[in-house]
Amino acid sequence: MFPPQFDYHRASSIDDALELLERHAADDPRILAGGHSLLPDLKNGRASPRALVDIGEIDALRGIGSGADVESGADSGADETAIGALTTYADILESDRLQRHAPVLTDATSVLADLQIRNRGTIGGNLTAAEPGADLPAATLAADATVRVRGPDGERAIDAAAFLGADGSEPALRERELVTEVRVPHVEAGGYAKKTHPASGYAMVGVAAVLETDDGTITDARVAATGVLERVVRLAAVEDALVGARVESKTIEAAAERAGETIEPADARSDDHASGEFRVHLLSTYAERALERAVDRVAAGAGGTGTAGDLE
Ligand SMILES: Cc1cc2nc3c(=O)[nH]c(=O)nc-3n(C[C@H](O)[C@H](O)[C@H](O)COP(=O)(O)OP(=O)(O)OC[C@H]3O[C@@H](n4cnc5c(N)ncnc54)[C@H](O)[C@@H]3O)c2cc1C
Incomplete structure (x- = not known):
């Protein structure tokens, strides 16, 4: 697939980029950064701007x-x-x-x-x-x-x-x-766990978790998921179950169990590799893994080692 014809403009500064976007407004200009989403979009016909503004040298x-x-x-x-x-x-x-x-x-x-x-x-x-x-x-x-x-x-x-x-x-x-x-x-601790989609490498399901604690009690929790819906989503039921609870394995497990509560399988993404129902089912496992990583970091006093891929 070939990309459509476009004029290429290289911006030398933020002001220059804004000026180029304004000057070529009629050409539906798009910003080019790493190009790893935009170029596939151009080749697949999902985007057809007549001007690109390359910000790569700013x-x-x-x-x-x-x-x-x-x-x-x-x-x-x-x-x-x-x-x-x-x-x-x-x-x-x-x-x-x-x-x-x-x-x-x-x-x-x-x-x-x-x-x-x-x-x-x-x-x-x-x-x-x-x-x-x-x-x-x-x-x-x-x-x-x-x-x-x-x-x-x-x-x-x-x-x-x-x-x-x-x-x-x-x-x-x-x-x-x-x-x-x-x-x-800055946060005390966080973690991410991902079930990699075998075809695309993106997340079939990915869960990100951030925890704040005080003397062994969770004072704030933010948990978000990708891959399940077309957009990212906060998992409010998990967060509600965590705040005020002690930092313990059984708390984490019980909270993670609630990960799929707010998402209807019928609304979830579905393809040849995973149905919407399966994606929602995976949420609890990956929420628990992400939370475990965050808890490990609470115990270690933030930082920590390893990658979220170790959990696969
Ligand atoms: C084979 C493959 C596998 C991938 N796997 C993953 C994965 O596992 N996880 C993942 O998260 N991503 C994945 N990606 C996507 C990749 O991370 C892209 O790099 C990313 O989505 C877009 O970043 P980019 O810098 O390449 O942006 P570009 O492709 O240059 O731009 C993407 C969009 O953002 C706009 N844009 C870029 N920068 C700005 C800016 N500063 N201000 C305003 N608009 C801007 C562009 O106009 C365009 O619309 C994958 C991509 C490929 C090709």
Whole structure:
């Protein structure tokens, strides 16, 4: 399959990218980052823009650090980490700061696709494409991240749920808006567990979990799933069962059992490899695994080792 004809524009800065998007508005311009979702879309005819704006050389969009200093990666001790939109999965995996403060994100990234894609794909592209079964939407939703964008109406900060349309609404990104960075609040512990789809490598089911505890009691829990619906979704019944409970195996198991409660099998995605009913059935197992990883990190005092793939 050949992509349609388009004009290619390389942006030298964020302002330049916004100006190019505005100038070529009539050509339905699309932003090109890692290209691993957009190029297949062009070749399959799912997208047919007449202009592409390549942001790949904008250094200001790349890097991991405190909110004040994404480019240098400096650790200011702030209670959140900013990740530039063009930061690759490989960069995320190399970040000690994220491993320490946002393990749900590094866990999810560690089982994302293969080496080539991890070297090219970007967090901004992953969240904007938000393909069903993509790993980072669930992780950023559980992490309660904020997505910062710039566009014709200036700068906006959008919470991950609204950005991704996790409540069933349309994703919040507007035409000709550029994602500039993702801000992830620091959390005590998190984990991600994925049943990899044998054909695509995306998640057949993926569950991301984040826990906050106080003296052995769970004070906050955010659990999100990908692969089951066309969009990511919070598993509210699991969260409700966790908050106020003790950090114990039997609590985790009982809470995870409730993972499929809010999703009708008839609404779930279905293909030759897994019916909607099977996907909903898998949710409890993968919720329990993700929560176990988070609990291990509570016990270890955050951080921890291994990959979410070890659980497969
Ligand atoms: C074989 C294969 C296997 C894959 N497996 C997985 C997997 O297991 N898990 C997973 O999560 N993903 C998987 N992916 C998807 C991959 O992670 C993509 O890299 C990702 O979805 C898109 O990121 P990108 O940087 O390549 O974005 P692009 O493809 O360049 O862009 C994707 C979309 O986002 C828009 N966009 C990009 N950056 C911005 C920005 N800064 N602001 C506004 N809009 C922007 C583009 O216009 C486009 O619409 C797979 C892809 C392939 C080809």
